[in-house]
Amino acid sequence: MANESTSPDAQIDNASQTVKALRATLTSETTPLARRFRALFSLKHLACLQPATEDTIPAIEAIAAAFPSPSALLKHELAYCLGQTKNLHAVPSLRHVLEDKDEDSMCRHEAAEAIGALADTSSLDLLRKLRDDASEPDVVRETCEIAVDRILWETSEQRQAEKVKKSDFTSIDPAPPTALSSKEHSIPELKKTLLDTSIPLFQRYRAMFALRDLSSPPDLPTAREAVEALAEGLQDRSALFRHEIAFVFGQLSHPASIPSLVAALSNKEEASMVRHEAAEALGSLGDEEGVEDVLKKFLDDPEVVVKDSVIVALDMAEYERNGEFEYSLIPEPAAAS
Known part of the structure; x- marks a missing residue:
């Protein structure tokens, strides 16, 4: 093979x-x-x-x-x-x-x-x-x-x-959510693990995805608090970690993540892989007021990967606005391409 x-x-x-x-x-x-x-x-x-x-x-x-x-x-x-x-x-x-x-x-x-x-x-x-x-x-x-x-x-x-909470998301993630113990997850405890740079990244990622799952659906009572805990991860010293937080925000499409995503995209000193992920996450929130206008400001960004991400994000925003079934060319006829 x-x-x-x-x-x-x-x-x-x-x-x-x-x-x-x-x-x-x-x-x-x-x-x-x-x-x-x-x-x-x-x-x-x-x-x-x-x-x-x-x-x-x-x-x-x-x-x-x-x-x-x-x-x-x-x-x-x-x-x-x-x-x-x-x-x-x-x-x-x-x-x-x-x-x-x-x-x-x-x-x-x-x-x-x-x-x-x-x-x-x-x-x-x-x-x-x-x-x-x-x-x-x-x-x-x-x-x-x-x-x-x-x-x-x-x-x-x-x-x-391990007993792991069933996720709303079908993605295969870099780490599974933190395992459940005899009690429900505590957001403060997960946040403490998320931000603790002395422990292995894999364990911190597990806390990240547990917080993600406490943020979905967006009307869950824990959602806003969990999103706000995740947002603190955007101050981490690891660009990889910050990029994954932005990716998770893209999955969640929770309006509470918009200010931190806009800040990450707008920071020209931020790593391009983080800014690109922030742009795509904002694309998933394209039906929220003002998001498209923010994205359009970066259509001529000097970082090619950021500029390209904005192009894709705006297309994603259009898809969200139009209520299309899936972000793809299927079920268009194959001859269309």
Whole structure:
């Protein structure tokens, strides 16, 4: 299987017309970025279907075929989507990105996170090597640390023994929510763990996702307090950690997160991976008053990944406003691309 996966064209002849059309859109450098993102999420939908279909492997190959793109934002999203497939066929392409030291560190981070999401035990040695390499960017080392811990947790007896609150979200996250004890979660206790830089990132991430789950749905009595606790994480010293908080806010689409997201996006000294995630999170809140106007101010941002994220975020905002069924090109006819 690994040999097949290293060739993005291996399955194209057997792909359906839908997958071929979506692949053509995704890999086209002349197609508007927002449309390529919609094609990507259409392919992700096909790649994640359970049980697997005849489109599963071709869809994974189609996503991987876009990695030569110069867009760091797109490549980062490709890696994320591959990590959600629950299919180890994606691993060789992800390892290639992770091992390429000339690749943007944001893309390498996402590849490491995706390998962790896939719980690929065969990649543990690589992840540990990069985790322990002081010459690697912090964002890569920290992500590899979390990925190692996630894989070990996923394959442990501890996982079987833990009681974890069922989440409203179907995403495969970098860490599971903090396990439930004999009592319900306490927001102050979770917040204390979230902000404690002396403990492993994996444990802090677990608190993060537990707080996320206490923030959904938005009318939950705990929602605002949990969102406000998460917002304090945007002051953390780790750009990776701040970026994940912004990602969680994008999942939640809670209006209480808007001020902290606007502050992160507006801070030109902030890491671009954090600003980009803040922009996309604001896109998910596009139907809230004033959000689109804020995003439009950054359409000419000097950071390409931020500018590109704003383009995608505004497209997401339009989708939210129009009440479209899914952020994708499906169920449009395949010939449309």
